[in-house]
Amino acid sequence: MPSEIGHDVCRFFRFAIFILPTLLMGSLYYMPSFQHLIKPYKSSSTAHHPILVLIWLWPFDQPFDLELCSSQFNIQGCHLTVDQSLYDKADAVLIHHRDITRDLSNLPQSPRPPHQKWIWMNLESPSNTAQIPSLDNQFNVSLSYRRDADISVPYGRLVPVNQDHKFVPPEKDKLVCWIVSNYNPEHKRVHYYEQLQKYVQVHVYGDYFERHVSEEEYKDIVSGCKFYLSFENSMHKDYITEKLFNALDLGAIPIVVGPSRHNYECFIPADAFIHVNDFSTVRALAKYLLLLDRDEAMYRRYFRWKRHFQVKTFSFPAENACLACDYIRQNRQYQVLMNLYQWYWDKGEEPDKSLFLY
Numbered sequence: 042m043p044s045e046i047g048h049d050v051c052r053f054f055r056f057a058i059f060i061l062p063t064l065l066m067g068s069l070y071y072m073p074s075f076q077h078l079i080k081p082y083k084s085s086s087t088a089h090h091p092i093l094v095l096i097w098l099w100p101f102d103q104p105f106d107l108e109l110c111s112s113q114f115n116i117q118g119c120h121l122t123v124d125q126s127l128y129d130k131a132d133a134v135l136i137h138h139r140d141i142t143r144d145l146s147n148l149p150q151s152p153r154p155p156h157q158k159w160i161w162m163n164l165e166s167p168s169n170t171a172q173i174p175s176l177d178n179q180f181n182v183s184l185s186y187r188r189d190a191d192i193s194v195p196y197g198r199l200v201p202v203n204q205d206h207k208f209v210p211p212e213k214d215k216l217v218c219w220i221v222s223n224y225n226p227e228h229k230r231v232h233y234y235e236q237l238q239k240y241v242q243v244h245v246y247g248d249y250f251e252r253h254v255s256e257e258e259y260k261d262i263v264s265g266c267k268f269y270l271s272f273e274n275s276m277h278k279d280y281i282t283e284k285l286f287n288a289l290d291l292g293a294i295p296i297v298v299g300p301s302r303h304n305y306e307c308f309i310p311a312d313a314f315i316h317v318n319d320f321s322t323v324r325a326l327a328k329y330l331l332l333l334d335r336d337e338a339m340y341r342r343y344f345r346w347k348r349h350f351q352v353k354t355f356s357f358p359a360e361n362a363c364l365a366c367d368y369i370r371q372n373r374q375y376q377v378l379m380n381l382y383q384w385y386w387d388k389g390e391e392p393d394k395s396l397f398l399y
């Protein structure tokens with residue numbers, strides 16, 4: 042099974058924001074524990090032959106452009122196809138968990154060529170992943186947002202930049218915003234929102250509130266808010282989605298509900314976000330937001346990281362497929378994922394530190 046990444050990585054990140062200005066950027070690339078956080082995926086030029094990856098089913102039944110690996114993502118030597126008649130020739134078969142039927146009848150049925158690898162791709166959290174029986178011992182490689190996946194593709198990451206000018210947050214006309222597509226009163230995040238809006242005005246959007254947000258409107262709304270509720274639908278290790286990375290990118294301070302602060306600090310600097318668990322009450326959080334609203338210097342301190350980093354997001358599923366191909370091309374190790382479920386569910390849990398309300 043993939044190895045666990047130690048906690049030190051996360052602490053190193055916290056530390057890194059302070060030492061970066063005095064370090065040569067290049068040297069960071071050679072610190073092994075930090076590499077996966079900042080190193081852009083690079084293709085080596087030593088491919089023997091182009092790798093053929095068969096995308097068994099269109100993820101979510103949505104076709105996408107299969108020709109983007111080289112032009113968009115700078116990944117060479119990859120050939121993606123959805124032509125199932127090429128099954129016997131494929132070096133790898135990419136299978137998106139969400140599209141597998143419960144009886145596995147839509148998985149490839151022909152015998153597996155000896156060196157072919159099956160890649161299990163899943164970007165949903167354990168709470169939102171169906172536990173289809175008998176998936177153990179079927180796959181050879183995992184692709185997920187988890188840091189300990191074979192192919193770890195987070196929803197976003199920070200990459201180093203050298204910015205000479207200070208970042209100035211965009212014009213704001215709203216204090217707190219939340220765009221929510223799946224409003225479920227059972228979700229912890231909804232309880233949190235309900236408490237919060239007693240103390241500060243929260244501008245809410247989404248179909249549930251009959252305020253549909255188009256893609257064009259999205260950016261304007263988020264950047265026009267001082268704070269954005271980056272509330273995950275479920276709490277799991279490393280399950281930190283575009284809700285966070287988009288807010289960071291668009292210049293709103295994310296307020297997060299999700300895994301622990303420690304876990305967030307594996308991905309972003311400690312002073313780039315507000316964790317609801319930083320406060321013992323929702324009222325205290327609200328008070329703090331109002332304080333930041335009045336104190337521009339304090340508010341802007343949350344954007345110091347922008348001098349050294351910028352946000353990179355990953356475009357699902359094209360980029361994931363290209364990264365999968367790149368992994369197969371570079372990695373000659375064989376394995377069998379014997380305990381996929383055990384790995385994904387048992388190790389994906391975060392201890393439930395219930396949010397303290399009122």
Ligand SMILES: *[C@@H]1O[C@H](CO)[C@@H](O)[C@H](O)[C@H]1NC(C)=O
Pocket residue numbers: 155156157158159178179180181374375376377378
């Ligand atoms: C991949 O997993 C299958 C199913 O367990 C196994 O039979 C096969 O040997 C593995 N392939 C490689 C290349 O490791």
